[in-house]
Amino acid sequence: MALHTEPFILNIGPVHPSTHGVFRIRATLDGEVIVDIEPVFGYLHRGVEKLAEQRTYTGIIPLTDRMDYITSMSNNLAYVLAVEKLAKVKVPERAEYIRVIMAEMQRICNHLVAAGAFINDCGAFFTPFLYMFREREKLMDLFEMVSGQRLTYNYMRVGGVSQDLPAEFLPALRKFLKEMPAHIAEYERLINDNEIFLARSRMIGILPKELAINCGISGPVARASGVKWDLRKADPYGIYDRFEFDIPTGTVGDANDRYTVRIAEMKQSLRIIEQAVEKIPAGPVISDVPKVLHPPVGEAYGHLEGPKGELGFYLVSDGGIAPYRFHVRPPSLINLTALRQMLIGWKIQDAITIFGSIDITMGEVDR
Amino acid sequence: MTVALAGKDIGPQIEKALPGSVLESAPGYVMLKPEFLVQAATFLKNDPAMAFDYLNFVTAVDYYDYFEAVYQVTSMTHNHTLMFKTRCYNRVDPVIPSIINVWQGADFQEREVYDLLGVYFEGHPNMKRIFLWEGFEGHPLRKDYL
Numbered sequence: 427m428a429l430h431t432e433p434f435i436l437n438i439g440p441v442h443p444s445t446h447g448v449f450r451i452r453a454t455l456d457g458e459v460i461v462d463i464e465p466v467f468g469y470l471h472r473g474v475e476k477l478a479e480q481r482t483y484t485g486i487i488p489l490t491d492r493m494d495y496i497t498s499m500s501n502n503l504a505y506v507l508a509v510e511k512l513a514k515v516k517v518p519e520r521a522e523y524i525r526v527i528m529a530e531m532q533r534i535c536n537h538l539v540a541a542g543a544f545i546n547d548c549g550a551f552f553t554p555f556l557y558m559f560r561e562r563e564k565l566m567d568l569f570e571m572v573s574g575q576r577l578t579y580n581y582m583r584v585g586g587v588s589q590d591l592p593a594e595f596l597p598a599l600r601k602f603l604k605e606m607p608a609h610i611a612e613y614e615r616l617i618n619d620n621e622i623f624l625a626r627s628r629m630i631g632i633l634p635k636e637l638a639i640n641c642g643i644s645g646p647v648a649r650a651s652g653v654k655w656d657l658r659k660a661d662p663y664g665i666y667d668r669f670e671f672d673i674p675t676g677t678v679g680d681a682n683d684r685y686t687v688r689i690a691e692m693k694q695s696l697r698i699i700e701q702a703v704e705k706i707p708a709g710p711v712i713s714d715v716p717k718v719l720h721p722p723v724g725e726a727y728g729h730l731e732g733p734k735g736e737l738g739f740y741l742v743s744d745g746g747i748a749p750y751r752f753h754v755r756p757p758s759l760i761n762l763t764a765l766r767q768m769l770i771g772w773k774i775q776d777a778i779t780i781f782g783s784i785d786i787t788m789g790e791v792d793r
Numbered sequence: 794m795t796v797a798l799a800g801k802d803i804g805p806q807i808e809k810a811l812p813g814s815v816l817e818s819a820p821g822y823v824m825l826k827p828e829f830l831v832q833a834a835t836f837l838k839n840d841p842a843m844a845f846d847y848l849n850f851v852t853a854v855d856y857y858d859y860f861e862a863v864y865q866v867t868s869m870t871h872n873h874t875l876m877f878k879t880r881c882y883n884r885v886d887p888v889i890p891s892i893i894n895v896w897q898g899a900d901f902q903e904r905e906v907y908d909l910l911g912v913y914f915e916g917h918p919n920m921k922r923i924f925l926w927e928g929f930e931g932h933p934l935r936k937d938y939l
Binding site for chain 1: 795821863869872897933
């Protein structure tokens with residue numbers, strides 16, 4: 427005789443180590459199996475879009491730092507790209523190269539955190555995480571050299587970057603570039619073939635390609651599902667068309683693919699930085715832009731391939747010193763669209779792994 | 794390089810497929826009638842020459858007299874992109890049809906617009922606040938919210 431069971435509601439989060447911030451999954455369970463989930467957002471909502479409507483265009487840059495605090499440089503860059511599109515500002519050559527170097531360093535930085543936290547969720551408690559933080563530390567030192575900050579850089583400016591690279595930066599970066607491939611090989615040696623890791627991640631949380639596209643999912647999550655789409659190639663902003671690199675993609679779209687795509691992207695980012703360091707010209711780092719911008723009346727949508735996916739800013743100007751409307755296209759939020767479909771049918775332990783493999787920052791989800 | 798399709802080229806094509814659906818074909822966008830929004834979105838997604846399979850973002854802007862919903866779509870097949878809009882002149886109970894059945898990516902974004910601007914998306918299966926709590930008064934991104 428079958429045992430009669432009642433569905434059971436479990437709140438995962440909002441304060442739980444595996445939710446990577448303050449996120450709540452309201453899961454309906456049948457035994458250990460998830461039958462339905464409802465994501466609950468808003469615990470970190472600060473009203474960035476409203477705040478931005480009362481600030482000057484330059485004054486908004488520090489606000490963007492605080493959205494996805496793991497990838498502040500990319501946020502800065504996406505925002506200034508949108509303003510430059512709106513106000514039609516040109517960027518000097520040297521600044522373009524600095525931007526590429528910073529954006530790719532930030533991508534490595536993010537993927538180190540993402541991969542480390544993901545392996546943590548798979549059960550390798552903090553040891554691999556600290557291996558990855560060891561290299562992230564070196565990147566943060568580099569960011570500190572250029573911007574004086576370790577997390578919220580506020581470095582990009584409309585028309586360039588805030589200051590030139592200090593003399594000690596490029597030698598330190600070259601040293602990092604030389605050492606990093608061995609470290610990536612070390613991660614791969616330690617993790618990739620680990621039996622427990624494979625059992626926890628392979629064929630878990632499969633995201634089909636069509637669903638990924640329909641849900642607007644971007645970045646490594648989409649590429650792991652076989653969507654060969656990278657804005658650096660598809661819609662090259664800045665000077666990305668001058669660099670040689672590949673777009674790593676996955677085959678099945680499981681949690682393991684999302685991890686391997688991130689590791690592969692780190693290698694590609696190193697390739698881009700190497701080329702940029704070789705070719706970086708001398709010259710000014712910011713063009714002649716007024717302190718208080720008055721972009722013409724109109725609208726612009728600027729986007730880039732952020733470490734987590736398509737990060738975009740939609741700005742409407744009424745000719746004043748502050749944007750009339752400031753909208754963020756947050757990859758972290760939109761990448762969660764398919765979460766329900768990805769989790770239903772899996773056990774709770776797998777839900778933690780699947781959620782970890784998406785890689786989100788709550789600061790950007792809630793803004 | 795992604796080609797940004799001009800609204801003035803695409804507008805007439807939508808108008809041809811769905812007579813009476815286009816209000817304005819501006820250089821940067823196509824302005825659609827709200828009652829034709831879902832049909833036009835389906836056309837843009839399924840027409841082989843358009844093939845807009847990817848929804849970049851959905852948002853809305855408060856212009857005092859009306860709310861303007863803004864949609865940006867991309868075709869990964871043809872690598873082109875288009876912005877289309879629709880307007881709602883009712884300030885008390887603004888309603889715009891939901892396009893969630895065309896692009897599921899609109900799910901959280903439409904809820905966000907509802908939460909912060911109070912534009913109700915008809916046809917969305919779970920139209921409720923996303924960031925603020927149930928019972929919060931007002932919609933903060935409206936221009937008259939202080």
